[in-house]
Amino acid sequence: MxxxxxxxxxxxxxxxxxxxxxxxxxxxxxxxxxxxxxxxxxxxxxxxxxxxxxxxxxxxxxxxxxxxxxxxxxxxxxxxxxxxxxxxxxxxxxxxxxxxxxxxxxxxxxxxxxxxxxxxxxxxxxxxxxxxxxxxxxxxxxxxxxxxxxxxxxxxxxxxxxxxxxxxxxxxxxxxxxxxxxAPTFRAENDTAVCDLSLSSTSAVCDTFTPGATSDTYTATVDFSGGGTSTYTVMADSGVVDLTNGDPSSDATGTITVTGVAEGTDVVITVQDGGLCDLMSTVTSPVCEPSNSLPLYEGFDYTVGADLGAQANWNNFSGSANPIDVVSGNLTYAGLIAPTGESIQLDGSENSNIDSEITFTPVTSGEVYASFIINISDLSNITDLNDGGYFAVLGSFDARLWVHPDTDPVGTTYDIALTNGSSGSNFTTTKYNINEDVFIVMSYNVDTGAINGWVNPAGADLGGTAPTALLTDTDGSPNPSVDTFVLRQDSAGETPIMTFDELRIGTSWADVTPNTLSTEEFSADSFKVFPNPTSTGFVNIISNNNNATSVVVYDILGKQVISESLTNDRLNVSALNTGVYILKITQNDASITKKLVIK
The missing domain is CATH 2.60.40 (Immunoglobulin-like)
Known part of the structure; x- marks a missing residue:
């Protein structure tokens, strides 16, 4: 019992x-x-x-x-x-x-x-x-x-x-x-356990910009806080995870980076610790189309010695060794607005081909213009005495600018041609000297295929209406859309050693030939921008005169983020994230740029 x-x-x-x-x-x-x-x-x-x-x-x-x-x-x-x-x-x-x-x-x-x-x-x-x-x-x-x-x-x-x-x-x-x-409370009471880690703001930045294609890649980031409290596994369903700027297993705060994500693919970033934390953040793919609106100014404000093709909105699309380099100093032309930034150098004697391009908002009607200053310092390496070589291209090789060493005497003077074809012809009768700053304007008409070029236009013509072209040619099959400017560093026998500066691209002669003001000095000192750096959500922009002022703000990738006309000398920047931006201030058809820092 x-x-x-x-x-x-x-x-x-x-x-x-x-x-x-x-x-x-x-x-x-x-x-x-x-x-x-x-x-x-x-x-x-x-x-x-x-x-x-x-x-x-x-x-x-x-x-x-x-x-x-x-x-x-x-x-x-x-x-x-x-x-x-x-x-x-x-x-x-x-x-x-x-x-x-x-x-x-x-x-x-x-x-x-x-x-x-x-x-x-x-x-x-x-x-x-x-x-x-x-x-x-x-x-x-x-x-x-x-x-x-x-x-x-x-x-x-x-x-x-x-x-x-x-x-x-x-x-x-x-x-x-x-x-x-x-939210999961893995191995913990359901009412009390929490995950210390949190994911916050995300970003997606294009690595390259290829018009009309989805073959570019981008870099995705997600910020985190509350790290250093557990051992986390970080994964992404596309691209490569990079914890250089922050590892949640060891860092309290930081940024998780995923590189090489294909354009058009949203990337899902997950962080898990096998316990309470099972976090996910989705970064939406950007559209990697060129964001440069026209008119565009490129003063090459980059680190001396840097590869031009690695800079924002520039891309080395052909060749890889011995890139076009950023060099110190500037080129000038009488009557043209004073330069900013640095300049670049093309050097055919490096004996390697490379093409660097910058893309911009497509021009689908009328004319697109490009202007720049060159200074050729050495022609001695050029062996192609028939047509020299071309180094600047507007469009998809629609308008090509050639330099050709003069044969009397060889190596000290040159002439210039502008063609649609792959060989130089109709060179200028005027000879240009080495170590001389030469201002060049070229244009292409997407409606008619007309190609025009000007060399050292008169100061009185700057900023107004285009004078009669010095160089002309015609594209028999006009390109209906132009969105690219190319710099070509060709073989040792075709490209001289030259400095290139002050690139401007626009849809009018005035866009690319901004002249200095005759009635007043127009320079960076003409404006006061304060507070700068700013954390107040605004900056004051005060001019020496009362003329209408317009302001465009670009991020470090060259993307336009603000464009407005000032009415009270105050620009609202509250929508901008922390970082460095470029202010383009325009008054009386002339422009200057200033750096703006948002804290």
Whole structure:
């Protein structure tokens, strides 16, 4: 009799122990390819889980598709036990469900039974016999009546209730009578545990700009804070993760970078620690079309010695060795607005070909103009005495500017041609000397194919109407859209050593020949910009005169972010992010640039 009593008491105690084990949390949908799924059981700390089995049910047929026997398993010191994907298993006693996709997203069910895994071979019909606990769930799926009835449940819980199933889980509330959808609390109390790490602002910056194509790549970033509190795995579904500017495992704050993402592909960045943190941020692909609006001014304000093709909106599209370099100093032309920045050098003696291009908003009607100053310092390497070589191109090789060494005497003077073809012809009768600053304007008409060129136009013609062209040619098949200017550093026998400066591109003669003001000095000192740096959301721009002033602001990539006419000497910059910008201030058809710093 006593033995029978002892057996009954043992059965009762075991039943009570099983009844204390609940499904505390499940996370079926996680970022990427579901590599952070888990089922969390909860009960009396350190209690044995012998005699229990976790069974997974497929809503498509209301039959089992996996069973995990818990014999030999125990709850941890805080009363938790995890069945999870390989990447998030952290304790030796946890059950590894495999690398990914072990837990179906719904409509499906998880159930705990007082039984063995052998009692539930695959395709076992749903049952409530010996059931300890169960949850029927989905991700915006319709209710599965078979699972609900078979497990004695009345509610099917939705992990996508808030539209963010990848970053939320289903958690038993503190009353123990319903599940809530919220951020995962892996191996922690559902009402208190939080993820210290947070992801914030994102950005996407094009690496190159190719008109009319989707073959460019971009760099994506996401800022984080609250790092240095756990060991995190950072992944991206495209591109290459770079933690140089911030590693959440070791840095409190920083920026996660993903390089080489293909244009047109949104990149999903995930950060996981196998615990509370299962974060995701999506960076939308930018459109890598040229953002330079016309008129465009390029003063080559870059670091001396830098590769021109590596600068914002410039691209080395042909060749790679010995790029066109940024050099110190400027070239000038009487009557033209004073230069800013530095200049660049083309050097055919480097014996390597390279083409660098800058793109701009396409011109689809009328004329597009380009102007610049050159100074050829050495012609001695040129061996092509028939037509020399071309070094400047407007459009898709639609208008090419040639320099050709004069043969009497060789190496000290040269003439110039402008053609549509691949050979020089109709060179100027005027000879230009080495070490002389020469101002050149070239134009292309997309309607007619007419090509015009001017060399050292009179100062009185600057800023007004184009005089009669010195050089002319015609493209028999006009290009209906021009959006590119190219600098070619050709072979040693075709490209002399020259300095190139003050590139301007526009749709009128006046755009590319801005003259100095005759009635007043127009320079950087003509305006006061303050506060600069600014953190107030505005800057004051004060002029020496009362003439109308327009302001355009460009970011470091050359993209226009503000354009307006000032009415009260104050420019609103509250929409700009922290960083360095370029102010282009225009008054009386003349412009200057200033650097603007936003704190």
């Amino acid at each position: 006593k033995k029978l009593y002892f057996l009954c008491l043992t059965v009762l105690t075991t039943s009570l122990s099983f009844g204390q084990v609940v499904i505390n949390e499940i996370d079926a949908a996680t970022p990427g390819t579901d590599m952070a799924e888990f089922i969390e059981l909860k009960g009396t700390p350190n209690a044995s889980l012998d005699g229990l089995v976790v069974v997974l049910y497929n809503g498509s047929n209301d039959q089992s598709y996996a069973a995990y026997d818990l014999d030999g398993k125990t709850l941890d010191a805080n009363g938790f036990f995890i069945l999870g994907n390989t990447a998030i298993i952290t304790l030796p006693g946890d059950t590894d469900m495999g690398a990914s996709n072990a837990l179906q997203n719904g409509a499906d069910a998880v159930a705990v039974y007082s039984a063995n895994d052998t009692d539930f071979p695959d395709n076992t019909p749903v049952t409530s016999t010996n059931l300890v606990d169960a949850i029927v769930y989905g991700t915006s799926d319709g209710d599965d009546a078979g699972l609900l009835a078979g497990l004695g449940e009345s509610v099917q819980y939705d992990e996508n209730l808030n539209g963010t199933n990848d970053t939320e889980s289903l958690q038993l509330n503190m009353a123990g009578d319903a599940y809530e959808t919220k």
